[in-house]
Amino acid sequence: MQPVLSPLAEPSVLVKAATGIPGLDDVLNGGLPSGRPTLICGAAGCGKTLLAMQFLVQGALRYGEPGVFIAFEERAEDLAVNVSSLGIDLEELQRRNLISVDHVRIEPREIVESGDYDLEGLFLRLGFAIDSVGAKRVVIDTLEVLMGGLANYALVRSELRRLFEWLKQRGVTAVITAERGDGKLTRHGLEEYVSDCVILLDHRVVEQISTRRLRVVKYRGSTHGTNEYPFLIDESGISVLPITSACLNHPVSDERISTGIPRLDTMLGGQGYFRGSTMLISGTAGAGKTSLAAQFAAAIGQRRERVLYFSFEESPAQIERNMRAIGVHLAPLLEQGLLRLEAARPTAHGLEAHLALLHRAIKEFAPSAVVLDPISNFADASTAIESQRMLVRLVDALKAAGITALLTSLNSGSSGLLEKSDAEVSSIVDTWLLVKVVESNGERNRLLYVLKSRGMPHSNQVREFVLSERGVELLDVYVGEGTVLTGSARLNQEAADRRAFGERRQQLLRQRRELERRTALHREQLARLHAEFEAQSLELEGSIRELERAADERAEVRELTAKRRQADSGANGGSDHE
Amino acid sequence: MNEPTLEVTDGGAEPSGDAAAKVWNLRLYVAGDSPKSRTALNNLRKLCEEHLKGRYSIQVIDLAKDPALAKLHQIVAIPTLIRELPEPIKRVIGDLSNADKTLVTLEVR
Numbered sequence: 001m002q003p004v005l006s007p008l009a010e011p012s013v014l015v016k017a018a019t020g021i022p023g024l025d026d027v028l029n030g031g032l033p034s035g036r037p038t039l040i041c042g043a044a045g046c047g048k049t050l051l052a053m054q055f056l057v058q059g060a061l062r063y064g065e066p067g068v069f070i071a072f073e074e075r076a077e078d079l080a081v082n083v084s085s086l087g088i089d090l091e092e093l094q095r096r097n098l099i100s101v102d103h104v105r106i107e108p109r110e111i112v113e114s115g116d117y118d119l120e121g122l123f124l125r126l127g128f129a130i131d132s133v134g135a136k137r138v139v140i141d142t143l144e145v146l147m148g149g150l151a152n153y154a155l156v157r158s159e160l161r162r163l164f165e166w167l168k169q170r171g172v173t174a175v176i177t178a179e180r181g182d183g184k185l186t187r188h189g190l191e192e193y194v195s196d197c198v199i200l201l202d203h204r205v206v207e208q209i210s211t212r213r214l215r216v217v218k219y220r221g222s223t224h225g226t227n228e229y230p231f232l233i234d235e236s237g238i239s240v241l242p243i244t245s246a247c248l249n250h251p252v253s254d255e256r257i258s259t260g261i262p263r264l265d266t267m268l269g270g271q272g273y274f275r276g277s278t279m280l281i282s283g284t285a286g287a288g289k290t291s292l293a294a295q296f297a298a299a300i301g302q303r304r305e306r307v308l309y310f311s312f313e314e315s316p317a318q319i320e321r322n323m324r325a326i327g328v329h330l331a332p333l334l335e336q337g338l339l340r341l342e343a344a345r346p347t348a349h350g351l352e353a354h355l356a357l358l359h360r361a362i363k364e365f366a367p368s369a370v371v372l373d374p375i376s377n378f379a380d381a382s383t384a385i386e387s388q389r390m391l392v393r394l395v396d397a398l399k400a401a402g403i404t405a406l407l408t409s410l411n412s413g414s415s416g417l418l419e420k421s422d423a424e425v426s427s428i429v430d431t432w433l434l435v436k437v438v439e440s441n442g443e444r445n446r447l448l449y450v451l452k453s454r455g456m457p458h459s460n461q462v463r464e465f466v467l468s469e470r471g472v473e474l475l476d477v478y479v480g481e482g483t484v485l486t487g488s489a490r491l492n493q494e495a496a497d498r499r500a501f502g503e504r505r506q507q508l509l510r511q512r513r514e515l516e517r518r519t520a521l522h523r524e525q526l527a528r529l530h531a532e533f534e535a536q537s538l539e540l541e542g543s544i545r546e547l548e549r550a551a552d553e554r555a556e557v558r559e560l561t562a563k564r565r566q567a568d569s570g571a572n573g574g575s576d577h578e
Numbered sequence: 579m580n581e582p583t584l585e586v587t588d589g590g591a592e593p594s595g596d597a598a599a600k601v602w603n604l605r606l607y608v609a610g611d612s613p614k615s616r617t618a619l620n621n622l623r624k625l626c627e628e629h630l631k632g633r634y635s636i637q638v639i640d641l642a643k644d645p646a647l648a649k650l651h652q653i654v655a656i657p658t659l660i661r662e663l664p665e666p667i668k669r670v671i672g673d674l675s676n677a678d679k680t681l682v683t684l685e686v687r
Contacts, residue, residue, distance in 0.1 A: 104654055106654060110668075111670075112670045112671070112679060112683040113670075114670050114673070114675065114676040114683070115618070115672035115673035115674055115676055116614055116673045117614065117655040117658075117673065118614065119654055120609040120655075120656035121656050121658065122654045122655075124642065124645040124648045124653075125645065125648045125653075125654075127645065128645035128646060128648065128649065146654075150655070
């Protein structure tokens with residue numbers, strides 16, 4: 001058999017027989033001790049027979065190990081009917097010689113004991129059944145019937161001791177079921193005979209919610225999970241919740257994926273979130289968590305990747321309709337099989353069962369992303385500590401599988417931003433968005449900000465987000481004067497800003513026009529002055545020229561006069577006396 | 579396969595129409611030859627001879643030779659004595675060393 005890889009690798013050479021029961025082989029680090037008996041004890045109705053049967057059927061169908069079922073309590077026909085509801089066709093398995101069922105009927109009222117006897121008849125039957133199918137696995141359900149049915153207690157005990165030895169010699173992997181006793185593991189102390197592996201099943205009802213748990217009490221020569229692990233019984237049998245939470249060695253991806261809201265991507269370092277990371281959107285009622293989650297889911301679907309949306313408060317049809325109203329169309333994605341909407345209230349099953357159902361759906365659908373909306377009502381189905389523990393397990397399992405997870409969380413209080421439940425899960429989330437409703441001026445408006453986001457630079461700003469028929473949009477909030485304004489207050493402020501701007505603009509335009517007018521005026525005056533100056537200048541020039549002309553004329557006259565008088569130029573002086 | 583019926587002791591029972599003459603049809607299941615089985619057969623023969631002379635038959639069946647019969651006849655303990663007739667069917671397990679208990683169960687007395 002393939003050794004099952006586990007984080008708690010063990011050097012032992014102990015060979016294991018896988019049970020094939022989801023989760024149980026993880027707890028057992030591979031399976032039950034091969035070739036050795038294992039005791040499964042628990043109260044009536046806690047799932048012993050089913051677990052044993054599943055071990056046998058899985059062995060026959062998956063691991064090539066036929067099996068024998070020795071039923072002390074139920075007739076073969078009843079057993080077949082009981083397990084048929086789990087999709088096990090016991091009669092078909094018997095026809096194919098994969099499983100042999102023998103109902104050992106012990107009716108104390110019909111048996112009288114007279115003298116010494118042994119249980120060789122049982123050994124013969126067991127041996128015959130093993131040989132007839134070549135069994136490697138044997139289930140004996142429930143040995144107590146022998147103890148109660150036969151009077152010679154000491155004899156039965158010694159025969160049981162012989163039986164366990166005999167089973168070991170035959171080399172079969174045996175599962176023996178036994179009733180839980182008061183203060184003891186089993187009513188008749190069968191655990192004395194089985195030292196290899198003891199598993200305890202428990203079924204508790206706390207506050208009307210039933211939970212089934214499994215614990216490996218001992219497992220000689222092997223490491224094993226020591227906690228109590230919740231398990232679920234449903235139409236596909238038992239599944240034990242995985243315990244992968246112990247390891248933090250899951251692979252990480254550098255690939256970034258858009259949230260479907262461009263401005264939110266911008267806030268997350270410009271590229272969105274990391275593939276395989278875990279996001280938490282927490283906020284008060286009506287803050288828009290589901291809308292964000294649906295937008296996120298739609299974005300995944302539009303990338304042609306599968307996304308599984310668990311809705312714990314709304315029905316699939318309701319989500320589809322509501323999201324259509326804000327422009328997020330899920331119906332086409334549902335039709336194409338890219339989106340699956342699963343609705344269930346955690347309180348309907350109890351937390352463990354609920355989570356087991358989630359695990360199963362995730363396994364079946366193999367999505368690349370999972371939405372849990374909201375995780376806060378997990379706590380309704382359990383105590384806060386348990387719900388958180390469960391959640392950590394779930395998130396770890398998702399991370400280990402490289403599945404992106406989006407969780408939403410409802411904050412009940414309006415005063416405190418951070419709820420205790422949020423703080424508890426915050427350690428396991430990579431990106432934490434907070435949505436908040438602020439109330440002012442008689443309205444409620446939505447705010448979003450990034451509280452943390454591992455491994456990327458992210459915005460420290462608060463954005464207002466608006467749900468419209470175009471989907472989720474992020475808007476800048478109005479920040480000024482030390483206040484953050486949203487909604488109509490923001491609109492008013494923006495309008496006031498616009499008005500103020502307009503007025504100022506008008507004023508400046510007026511001033512410009514005035515300036516232009518004055519400039520024109522000055523130019524005009526200047527031109528006029530210039531013209532005046534020109535005119536004066538011309539007049540002056542004219543006067544000057546006239547004066548010069550007059551002077552010239554006078555000089556000519558004097559010259560002519562002198563010529564006429566024939567006076568020499570030297571006698572000019574004399575003429576001055578004339 | 580070996581015949582699982584080791585031996586049939588015919589205690590002289592006669593198929594007669596006499597309603598009063600009841601016939602004890604007994605089967606003893608053993609597994610191979612063991613002291614307990616031998617003791618049981620001896621005890622049974624003795625009881626029958628003493629109390630049912632001429633009205634019984636004993637069939638000894640060795641389940642080691644045909645283990646399938648153990649399942650078919652719902653045998654767990656060895657030895658097991660089954661009173662086939664008269665009806666109803668009665669079962670006694672053990673080497674029949676408690677004669678009184680055996681006789682009471684077989685309703686011989």
